[in-house]
Amino acid sequence: MKLVITDLKDFSISIKGEHRIIKPQGTIHPCFGCFGCWVKTPGQCVMHDGYENTGMYMSKCTELILISQCCYGGVSPFVKTVQDRAISYIHPDFVIRKGEMHHKRRYQNVIALSAYFYGENITEQEKKTARNLIEANADNYDGRVKNIYFYKTAKELEDILL
C-alpha cells in the first residue's frame, strides 16, 4: 500500500495500485509533546481529530510519499503536523543504528520514503537541506529513501504517476 501525505487539498495526482491519502480535511491539531501515543494509548495519538491513526497507516505501507510545499528545506506545516503526530509508528525504546541513537521498530514493514517538494523559489541550500532531512527521516523510520524531486508548482505534479 502507498501512503501519501500531502498539503494539497485538491489532490489530483494519479496513483498506481492500492493507496491511502492523508490531506487537509477539517482542523488538525499539532502535537503537544505528551508522549501519550507511547505511554497511554501505544500506537495511536491521544488527540481524536481524524489524524490519530497515521502511525498505524504507516505500518501497512510499503511506500510513504510526502507531497509538500518546500518550507526552508523542510515540509509544510500540514505535512509536518501529520509527521509529528505519527511518532507512534516507532517504539519509544532506543537502539543504536549507524553509530547513532534512534528509536526501535514497532512494526516490521520497511518503508521506502519519497518526497515531492514544490515551490517557486526553492534555493540550492534548501534542496540540500531537504535531501538530508528526508535521509534522516528514513533513518529514523529504519527505512530507505526512494525518490526526492523538486517542482516549481504543484500544478506540474499533475503530470506524474505515483
Add this chain to the structure above:
Amino acid sequence: MKIALINGSPKTKNSASGILLEDLKSHLSQKAEITEIKLQKTFIPEEIAAELKTMEALVFSFPLYVDGIPAHLLSCLIQLENAHWQNREIYIYGIVNCGFHEGVQAKYALEILQNWCKKTELIWGGGIGAGGGGGLANMPSTKNGHGPKAPIDKALQAMADKILQNKRQKNHYVSVAFPRFLYRIAAQIGWRQMIKANGGKTKDLGKRPEEP
C-alpha cells in the same frame, strides 16, 4: 541590548527548551533587557510579532521533532517571514534539544532555521544542538559548569558571549556528560514507569493496534 528568548516547545511546563533558555538567561541578564516569549500555538498574536521586531536578537529554543522544527513553530516562522520587518539587523540564534544522545541530530533543524533567516533577510547568528534533552528536566540542579549539563552550559555561555557582542558563531553540537548506554537505560526505565502510571504494562509499550 534587547533580546527575546523564545520558547518554542508546545509543553506548558517543565520543557527542556525552557530550562535551556533559563540557563542562557543566567549568562545574559545582567547585561541585557530580556523578554521571554512562549510560542505554543500555530499563530503569533500581532502584538507579540510587533514586539519581536523591536529586538536586537531573537533566540529560538525548541525540541527536535522528526528531525525538524515542531509544526506549530514552523507555522509561526512562516507568519514572521511574511511580516513587515523595518529593521533587518536582527541576529537569530537557535537552540535545539533532542531526545537522542547526539546533539548533531539537530543539524537539519538548525539548517531549516538558518534557511528561514535567509528568506526573511535576518542575520543568522548560529545555533546549538543539545543531545540528551530528554533528561534535562530530571537532572538535579548543579552550579553552571558542573554535573551532566556542564557541556551544554559551556555552549550556552559561549552563545551568550556572541549574542552580547552581536556576533555569529558556528553551530555547536553537544551532549549531556552522561554515558550513552546509561542514558538509554534511564530513558527506558522512564517509559516503563510512565506506562505503569497510566495503568498499562511494560509489554504494552510494543503494542501494534489494528486500524479501526
